[in-house]
Each structure stands twice: as structure tokens, then as C-alpha cells.
Amino acid sequence: MAEYPTPTTEQEFAANFAQIKPLMSNTEALYESSRCLFCFDAPCIKACPSGIDIPQFIRQINTGNTIGAAKTIYEANYFGNACGKVCPTEVLCEGACVYNLNDQKPIEIGRLQSHATRKVIDSGKHLFGPGPANGRKVAVIGAGPAGISCACELRALGYAVDVFEAREQPSGLTLYGVAPYKITNAEALAEMDYLEQQFGYRVHYNHRISTREELQRLEDEYDAIFLGIGLGATNALLLPGEERTNCVGAVEFIEQLRTEHQHVAVGRKVIVLGGGNTAMDAASESARLGAEDVTLAYRRGKGEMGAYGFEYDLAKGAGVKGLFNVAPVEIVGNGKVEGVRFIRTATLDGQVQIVPGSEFVEPCDMVIKATGQAKQTGFLHLIPGLQLDGKGRIVADTRTGQTSNPRYFASGDALNGGAEVVNAAAEAKQTARGIHEFLSGN
């Protein structure tokens, strides 16, 4: 039985995809901020990849200086509002909060963070601005968390910045990939508008950089180029029947969900292939779109899934079932997907082995492949001298973000192989400093 009715209106969609970290009222923020102990060398700061001074901003909220709190957050992380909502705080700041050790509820750092930043976003409060122009120009490819964060920091340092973005709107996977119950489109875009107003970089939308000629032009016109291109499309399964209608990639499915909401058609019985966080999201999302039956199918055991425990719990809470130790061998059907042929597996000495003769067909009318995102190696090969590692990740200096082509710098998923918004934001801010070091010599 479906836990969620199929949404047909924007309200019904919003109800099924209700925010799991809703905005805090002033009163809630006062009470929650009061609980913070103001730890010395607080462990929450150390667990935050962007190193936000958490006790400081919480104390600022508590003393009625919410604007100052937002400033503290943004000075460390330009995606402060989005991060408060989409970060896996359970394993980052909130997971490190000392209250956990007393079996008490950790401070709701994420929600406090979004509360403070939302105040300045809503009021358009002027907190930052471009630094005095230094006459140099940087091109940023990709308007995701990495690209936008780099653009903000470069503007603060006085650079002219042009951002080239393939899609229609900014913020990358924050808008096109993250689950809708974590952040709404309006929230993600409001922060982007705010940052653009504060820093005044230029974004060229619907402008994919895809040829050597275009890159050449950027190399001619700009002093440095920042690669914030993220990852690519869902990896192919390379299984027979993969081309059948209703066998889709998770990132593509989610992108459609984020842009079309309740207008996305989901199957009645959906099988999601994969055991990572994207698989959990896709399964939850299918259930919330009204699928009657959603099954997560994973090659190994439940405990070996790459997904965070709380993400699996969230999927289970939406009515998703698990099917473990099975490997897909074929997508069966007649034009349209009718089922997945699986074979059972066993893990021996860490190796997944198939159990011969254990094949069976699990019927379904939709398959979502959450089998990881491909790297954009084809595009990256157009950049002379750019070195990639064995997994197709850009190789760069860990401190400056400089790649093996000295005028190219990189951060975010394209560099780290796929992490979180906060990692992209933190790395890119630091890389902007690396660009500055390279161009200014200090």
C-alpha cells in the first residue's frame, strides 16, 4: 500500500515532500540557541567541512544579533542557507555536538544556520560587496556550489568574474539533485539571488562550454579558469534491456522531479537499483510521488550500503522495501519495462559472488538506476595538460586547487569525485584564494 497519495497539485506535492528541516521561528531559535554550551575549540566546528564558527553564530542568534550570525556563516560558507538544510548534519556538525555524548539531543545547528541566513536573504541585507577591482578576469565554468562559491570569493578579492552555466538556473545539484524535502527550489534560488546581488558576478545561463574553441576563447580572454562542472549523467548498467521505456537514471529522474514536481510520472511498482544516498533519495521520492510499491535492490547486504543510516531510515519511513544480496542481470519487458531479472549474490571474503541458478524476475513497471554518476572525462580531455586520476577525477593541489594546467583550477564534485554541497562550497572558497595567490603572487 502506498504511504503517500499521488500528488496532483503543487500543495499536494508540498505536503508529500514536506521539509524535514523546516524554518525555525524566532522563538524556536531563541530556545534552541540557548542550549548551546559554547564549547571550547568546539567539535562541531571541526566537523564542519567549511569550518563555520558554530558556537559564535549560535551565540549571536541568542543575543539578538541574527544578522551578525548570518555574516559569521557566510564568511565561512557562501551556501550557508542551503547547507543548513541539505548537509548530512547527523554525520557532520550535529553528529559531533557534545550533547550526543550525554545522550541528549544535539543542537539543531543546521536549522539555526538556515534561520539566521534566511533573515538576511529575505531582507536583502547588505553584508558583502565586491572588493576594489584589480583589473583581472576569471572565467568560472559551472554555477553549482563550487562555481558560485568561487565566484563570490573572487569578487570579494576584486576580480571580474563570468560564470558559464549549461542549465537555466544556478546552484547545480542543490536545485537539480538534492531531494525536494530537504530544500525547496525557491529557497535554493533565493540564496543565489542574494549572493549575485551582493557580489555582482555575471552568470551566462544556457551556455555550456563544450568545444576546444570555446575553451580557447576563455583561455585568451581570462587570466584563469575555474572548473566547477560537477559530475555527469548516470553510469550505464551495460545490461540487456536497459534501453526499455521507464528504465531511467536516478540523477535524470531527480532532475525532472525538481523541475516538474507532481507532473513527473512515476511507476506503480518501482525498483531502484543501488545502495548509495542517491538510491535512497530516488526510492523515497518515488514513494512520495505515489508509487504503490518501491523496492531498493542492492548487490550486497543491508549493512554494506554506502548510504547514511539516516537516509535509509528516511526511505523506510516512506514505505520503501529492501531487497538485498541481488544483482540485476536483465531489464525484462516488451518495449516497456515489465520487471528486473535478478540473481542472488553472496559476499565471500569481501567479494560479491553470484549464486548460480538463483535467478528470478521481480516484476515492476519502472526501474531507476542509482548506479553513480559518470565523470565528464570527454570534456576534461579538451583541456591541454589536464591530469585526471584513475577514477576520472581532476588532479589538483589540495591547498590551492590548481590543476596540472596552471591556469585551470578546480573544486567540488569534479575534483573530489562526488561529496556534498558543503565540500564543494568550502573547497571552492579556498581555491579562489589559490587563484588569487597564482595571479597576484601572494
Add this chain to the structure above:
Amino acid sequence: MPDLSINFAGIKSPNPFWLASAPPTNSGYQVMKAFDAGWGGAVWKTLGVPVVNVSSRYGGVNYRDKRLIGFNNIELISDRPLADNLREIEEVKKFFPHHAVIASLMVQSRQEWHDIVRDVTNAGADGIELNFGCPHGMCERGMGSAVGQEPEVLKTIVEWVMEVARIPVIVKLTPNISDITEPARAARAGGADAISLINTIQSIVGVDLDKFAPYPIVDGQGTNGGYCGPAVKPIALNMVKNCAQDPNVRLPISGIGGIENWRDAVEHILLGASSVQVCTAAMHFGFGIIREMTAGLEQYMTEKGFQTIYDFVGKALPNVRHWEDLNLKYQVKAHIHEDKCIGCQLCYTACEDGAHQAIRLQEGTRVPAIIEQNCVGCNLCSLVCPVEQCITMERRDDATEHLTWKERTEAGTIPVTFNDDRAGGLHHWVPEPVAALGKERHKTLPGKARALGSPQEATVSAPTATDVLSAS
């Protein structure tokens, strides 16, 4: 079942909990409701001369999310007609003959005092309290704290009252004076039967940062008011103790100031009060708090084997001594119970920055360690630690020696010069001043720059959530 009843200078009450003279005792309706709820007595809102109140009368002190840890008011005495109050006193006494109704009074001339004392006695009041405490509004008219601050005037007025009083008379003292025992002694000299303290403390409770005016604001301006609530309890306790220990006072004491639960009440009693009065807590939480107060007091008395309140009135007084009588040989040191520690390191930073640099951080754990030889046993760390019983102060001397400052003075062994060998801090280790440099500065940098600026933490790539997971 312990007996909670009291006979306070002749005023009988089923328990020691009285409502103080304040808004909760403004009317017969409120007093009856309170008695029904379980209060033992009520000191009626002060009656006297006609007054007019302003609008916007109270201000509060909040601590983080805790409301009204301090409370201040610029209200005056009762603004209801005397006749109405007298009629209601009479009615309350008809319904509650065994509860204590005490009339609080404040007038000016001898004749006025005589008249009003007779009026409230005729109305059936069990006792009288003379309000010599109000620190605003009334003192400008020569009443309230203007009287309480002048022992001679106070004594004269008490004498006037005693000329006609047929029921016990309590004098309510103002704390806005440097030595509380002076007016207490004057009250005794004037013939009063008891004292009650403290009234409110002259205060400004806060300033509006946008309107540039003190709270509470009356049309853009404000005035000093009277401070009360939980924050004033320590001041009240000390004054109660001072009066209780003074051999020249020797009057029953009704303790007032910051009482909100049974514990606060027991503290007042242990320092010499034999009835207690409550205002702010009743204004904050209503009359229902009395259930917790009586239940707690009963439980405490049962556990301690006290039959009556008088079994423990003043029981802590012998242990409240002058500083010079304390044992200099007694030595406690902080002890961290590692199993309870949650690693907030508040103890570390408190001792490091606010005490004696006697706590150090340890490699590989967030649990700090005490440097025993530096610990002076000040308690600070145990006071800031957010976990119950996580830092305890352990006795380290062998309890065989006892030596006080007084004894040392008498023996001629006290330090007498600045560089005297016998001074306390001489052999105490302190770090070199320059050792402080570089410890805090990087924390002023934002985000990852802060980590990069820290000497130990010059890690470059931020941990991802997965790193954090796999590390744990």
C-alpha cells in the same frame, strides 16, 4: 507526617508559605483563591494613601531562554479604595478563620497610622506589616524606603503604631541600605514583634537599545524600580542571616526574596526565617506553585526527621562564620570523572582564562586533565561543567589540622609584606606572559582560514561526511 504550621510572633498559619504584599494579594478574590490553593497566609497589598499608577509597570531580566530570573516594577501601593479592601479582608477571614491575613500599611502622620491600624484590626486582620521598603514613588513622598533608610524615623513610626496595635506588628525592611541590621535593631527598639525582609532592590532592569530608555518604558521614559525574583535570593539570604545572627535584633523573621520552590524556602528557614513570603514566582506561575512547595517541604522534613518548622529554623547559622574563622588547612582539588565527561572543555577554558591554568588538554581525547599541583580548589570548573557530578571537588588534606586566619593573626604568623614568604600565591606556578601569544588569534579568522591559521590544524582538504563516518 511533619507539622507545617507556624505561630509567627502570634500570627498562626497552617504552613509557612505566605503571599507577599504585592499584586497577587490585591483583592479578596485573589487571596481566597490562594488560600483555596493551599497558601497559608497572605500579606495584603499595601493600604494607605491614595495613589495613581502609570501604565507599563514591570520589566524583566531574561537569561537566555529563561524568563524573569529578575523582575522589576515601578508600581505603587494599592490603588483600590480602603473601604473595599477592609470589607474584603473581613470576608476572607470569615471563610478562612485559620489562615493568616496580614495587612500591609503605609501612611504618613501619627493620626493616619492610628486610624488605619484600628481599621484593619477591626476588619479582622491577624497582623500588620509596616511597609518601609518601597524604593520608588512613595519614598519621594516621605514614605516607604525613605523611612526604612532612616533608623530613627523608622523607630518613631513603629512607636506610633505600637501605641494602638492590638495584633502583632511586623516591620518590612528595605535592602537599599548598607547595614540591614540597623533598621532591624530600630524596629526592635520601637517595639515591633517581628521583621520581614527583603523588599525590592532599587534597580534599572535594562535599557531599550533603540529607544534609549530604561525598562519599563512610560511614554519614552522610565525610572528606577524595585528588583526582585530569583536573582535577588542571594542578597536576601545574606540579609536574613545578618539579622538572624545579630544579638540585638532577636525578632522572628519572615524571609522574602527570590523564593520560588521548597528549596529556596528551606534555605531562608535554615538561615533564620520562620515564615516565608513569595511574590514574583506567584506572578509568574500562579498560585499553583504552592503544591510543589508544601510537598517538597514535607518530604524534606520527613527525610530529615524534623517534626516542626522550628526544628530547623536557623540551623545553618552556626556554620555561617566570618572569613577569618575558616580553616586554612582544608584543601580540595578538582576531580574529573572521565566516564561522565562530554568533552565541551568549558572547564579547561574557565580555569585557563578565568582561574589558575590548572587544567590541560590531552592528546587523542577531548577529556581534559587536572594539573593537581596548580589547582587551588576554587570550584570554578565544577561550577561551569554542564554534566551533573562530572567534576567533583575532593578533599585532599588529611583532616587533622585546623588553623584559621584569626589564629594565625593571634600567633603572629600572618604575611605582612607584599613579598612575604608566608603569602598564599608566592609558590604558585603561573605561565610566562608570552606563552599566551598565538593561542587564540587564529580563531578570529573565518571558516577554513581559522583551521589553516591554527598551528596544529593545518590540514588542507576538508573532511567529507564519509571521512567522518569511516573515522568513527
